[in-house]
Structures are given as structure tokens and as C-alpha cells.
């Protein structure tokens with residue numbers, strides 16, 4: 001299991017948090033998603049077939065580009 005911590009400044013409220021959790025949880029291999037509207041931090045636990053690149057791409061696709 002790999003944990004990645006990303007910052008996505010577009011996270012502004014609990015709705016954003018819910019969207020991110022729902023969308024990332026749909027990726028195969030994603031085990032846990034935490035997102036915080038105050039710190040703008042997204043933490044994801046994942047394993048194959050999920051990849052960090054896939055998670056970052058999904059965040060960008062749904063409007064929360066991460067670094």
C-alpha cells in the first residue's frame with residue numbers, strides 16, 4: 001500500500017471534499033481518501049492497479065488540479 005499526499009488549492013468546502021472522495025474511491029486500487037477543505041490536502045492510500053499519476057489526472061479532470 002502506498003500513501004500519497006497532495007495539495008489541491010481548489011478545495012474550498014465540504015462539497016469539494018465529498019466530490020473528491022467519491023471520484024477517487026471509484027478508481028480500482030484506491031483504499032482510502034481523505035481531503036481537508038482547510039489545509040487543501042488530499043491523502044490517498046492506494047495499491048495496484050491505481051497509480052499516483054492516475055490519481056493526479058483524475059483530480060485535474062474533476063476540477064481539483066493537485067501538486
Ligand SMILES: [Cu+2]
Pocket residue numbers: 011012013014015016017
Ligand atoms: Cu466546494
